[in-house]
Amino acid sequence: MSKKPKPHPQQNHFLAALDPDVQERLFPHLELVPLPLRSLMYESGRTMRHVYFPTDSIISLQYIMENGASTAILVVGNEGLLGISLLMSGQGTPSRSVVQSAGHAYRLPRVKVKEEFNRHGKLLLLMLRYTQALITQVAQTAVCNRHHSIDQQLCRWLLLSIDRLSHNQLNMTQEFIGNMLGVRREGVTQAALKLQQQGVISYSRGLIKVLDRDKLETLSCECYGVVKKETEMLLPYLPKRQVITDVAAIPVVKLPTV
Amino acid sequence: MSKKPKPHPQQNHFLAALDPDVQERLFPHLELVPLPLRSLMYESGRTMRHVYFPTDSIISLQYIMENGASTAILVVGNEGLLGISLLMSGQGTPSRSVVQSAGHAYRLPRVKVKEEFNRHGKLLLLMLRYTQALITQVAQTAVCNRHHSIDQQLCRWLLLSIDRLSHNQLNMTQEFIGNMLGVRREGVTQAALKLQQQGVISYSRGLIKVLDRDKLETLSCECYGVVKKETEMLLPYLPKRQVITDVAAIPVVKLPTV
DNA sequence: CAACTTCTGTGCGATTTCGCACACAAGATT
């Protein structure tokens, strides 16, 4: 296969929504980072030096219990960014961030973002709105964990994921999904089987294809809809006033693997 | 019983931590609001015109499902404030806020807070830190809902609540706790019985007394500790530089009951 | 004090999820 073209920074909606002057200040410091499946972006206790803006990748944020059990509480794709806590307090969070769908992200040094943040312009404004959408997603996860079946939660999870991609395929095993939802792998198998029998998805060895998105929505709990609606209300990144960027000139960085 | 003295604004740690000049600008607009048990502070779809700073009350924030089931995702006491979403986006959230422990709160018109917020001073700084602590609490609730027993969650809930009061008594029925945790009333009864038999709490008809706080902590899941640690790290409201305020001059407001 | 409402205790079968064990299937390795 030949070399694929680099993704453009503007593919990340958050970056795209920044004012041209902000973009002009920040974009010279951009680095492109390929994100292989399952690489570890952040772990509790470590220091994060960059803020990441996914273009065609998905990062999920999970909390890990002392006994190793985990739950994903948030999915970040090209609608947002990873690392708002760096702006809010400078402190890390007691969480872990893992690449859930391989792809790329642009990143900026936390210092540069912080500088721009302190100008109290569009970046601050967008960050606040994104934070509220984030809180909604986390809160709805809490509710969902309490009240809904594995079947419903699987639907929600699949929808949240494909919403953040330009295709309908997901690279994740049932074991992985189990970790994300905080349930047994067998439980995911049962739920996935039902979906496959209904022709909603098909899958094999870690590759899931969504065949009937509409049906998936009807089978999902209301949680997905609530989050989606709130997100769309809070993040209407409408007029993309783009700064022309020479993508080729942006350096590419390799992340260390776990 | 004779009239009790008004609580002081500085009893709210957030207000107390503001710089004197900020306090001087804001405090003239303060109103004192008595918060009767179970009064409704906010409901999804309504407009909030004030930001509330509890002094000796607790407000809990819950999400309601279409079928009426609910889960509390956040507890707000004198360490924080209700209404950050007004600052973050101006939009409401799909949640409901209820007074969980009667008492008082000071409130400020959203416009005044927003004005001060836009000065990008201490208020903004504190608000960001508080928001991060809030996210941690919500996220930990999500994890807890997934992985821990009713017994453990009851302990967590009791601890979060009494931490925000100056005494060790809680006014809530088991039915109410059930609504907050999103579990059946009978489940709460079972869990509460165990605690009472171990001498950790005593209760009768909606009045719970915490007798052995230490034991309660050991019986709780790790979620409580994580939230507490993060909160203390993020909100070290250290030097209280107080503006002398004439409490008597602050107007008192009555909230409409549900 | 009688009637009523509210809160708490208890029992039981249904349901969901868990934990574990194991079989099988599809790629990957040699």
Place this chain on the structure above:
DNA sequence: AATCTTGTGTGCGAAATCGCACAGAAGTTG
């Protein structure tokens, strides 16, 4: 082709929780 690793399907008893029904206890009201 033979073997190994990884991912998926299945069966079972155990545990937690649910939904419901009802009884009794503690206040409240008339």
